[in-house]
Amino acid sequence: NAGVTQTPKFRVLKTGQSMTLLCAQDMNHEYMYWYRQDPGMGLRLIHYSVGEGTTAKGEVPDGYNVSRLKKQNFLLGLESAAPSQTSVYFCASSYSNRVNIQYFGAGTRLSVL
Amino acid sequence: DAKTTQPNSMESNEEEPVHLPCNHSTISGTDYIHWYRQLPSQGPEYVIHGLTSNVNNRMASLAIAEDRKSSTLILHRATLRDAAVYYCILRDSGAGSYQLTFGKGTKLSVIP
Numbered sequence: 001n002a003g004v005t006q007t008p009k010f011r012v013l014k015t016g017q018s019m020t021l022l023c024a025q026d027m028n029h030e031y032m033y034w035y036r037q038d039p040g041m042g043l044r045l046i047h048y049s050v051g052e053g054t055t056a057k058g059e060v061p062d063g064y065n066v067s068r069l070k071k072q073n074f075l076l077g078l079e080s081a082a083p084s085q086t087s088v089y090f091c092a093s094s095y096s097n098r099v100n101i102q103y104f105g106a107g108t109r110l111s112v113l
Numbered sequence: 114d115a116k117t118t119q120p121n122s123m124e125s126n127e128e129e130p131v132h133l134p135c136n137h138s139t140i141s142g143t144d145y146i147h148w149y150r151q152l153p154s155q156g157p158e159y160v161i162h163g164l165t166s167n168v169n170n171r172m173a174s175l176a177i178a179e180d181r182k183s184s185t186l187i188l189h190r191a192t193l194r195d196a197a198v199y200y201c202i203l204r205d206s207g208a209g210s211y212q213l214t215f216g217k218g219t220k221l222s223v224i225p
Contacts, residue, residue, distance in 0.1 A: 004156075031211060042200065042215030043157065050211065058212060090156045098206040099145060102213055104156030 002026055006091050006105035013081045013112045021076040021108050023091030029103075030096035032074040033058075034066060036087040037107075043090060049074055050096065081112045117201045122220040125191045133186040133219055135201030140181050145204045147213070148175065148186045150197040157200065157215070160186065196223045 004025045013019055023032065030051050035043040035058075045058030049068040063085060065077045074093075078085060088109050092102040118136040125131040137146070148160040161168055161175045163184070168175045174187040188195055200218040 033211070035215075040217070042217055043213070044215075045212045048211050092156075099162060100204060100206075100211065100213075101147075101159050101162065102157075104158065107154075107156050 004091055004093055004103050004105035006089075006108050008108060009106070010109045011111070013078075013110065015082060015112060017081050018077070018079050019081065019110075020078075021089055021091075021110075023074045023076070023093075023105060024072055025074075025091075025093040025103070026072065027093060027103065028071070029093035030071075031094045031100070032068065033092040033094075033102065034064070034074065034076045035090045035092065036060065037090060038087050046076065046089075081110075083112045086110060086112045117203060117216055119199075119201050119216065119219045121217065122222065124222045124224060125188075126224050127193060128190050131188040131191045131195070131221065133188075133199050133201075133221065134183065135185070136183045137201070137203055138182045140203055141205070143206045145206055146175065146177060146181075146184050147202040147204050148173070149200045149202065149213070149215075150195075151200070151218070152194075152197045160199070162204075191221075191223045193223050193225065196221055 007022045033048040034046040037043045047066040049055045052071045055066045067075045088107045090107050091105045094102045147162040149157040151157045163175045176185045198218040
């Protein structure tokens with residue numbers, strides 16, 4: 001079992017460029033999440049999905065879009081990257097139960113110059 | 114989600130027990146207490162969770178105060194691999210709550 005896999009692991013963008021981060025999970029989880037983590041900070045939720053074809057905004061959604069066309073994949077898009085989006089991005093997934101234990105990927109380090 | 118308070122950092126000698134405290138005085142009756150840890154350059158990893166009773170698993174033990182206003186994560190024998198940031202998180206088990214609210218956590222250093 002791979003668990004939660006994120007691609008790419010590293011990326012450098014110029015301001016205004018676009019990119020898509022891919023998250024794939026093989027645990028048949030209903031819920032999926034995208035977080036960002038800035039230096040010395042905890043994780044903050046960007047967007048989440050409670051099932052295929054559904055998405056919702058989290059705490060810091062501005063500048064990002066997401067799609068969940070397949071249950072196992074959750075894509076995070078940056079349409080026009082800004083230096084403020086330099087961060088480490090983590091994807092997570094969980095079962096749809098009350099306890100909601102989340103399983104995280106290894107992260108994508110993104111630098112926007 | 115209700116707020117938690119943890120020490121910024123702690124140190125432990127290798128192979129000794131470690132007690133990581135967490136205060137959550139505003140916890141509600143439906144909040145689960147979750148602990149995650151994040152090793153350097155990795156994503157967070159689930160450690161343990163509990164509601165009212167003490168819990169044990171292969172990674173750690175969770176001791177919950179009788180009034181639920183505080184809890185302690187116990188690592189029975191710290192190893193170098195346990196050096197990480199440990200997050201204590203309250204998760205509302207009610208419908209419509211999906212987010213894990215991460216604070217700054219406790220950075221645990223393990224001394225060989």
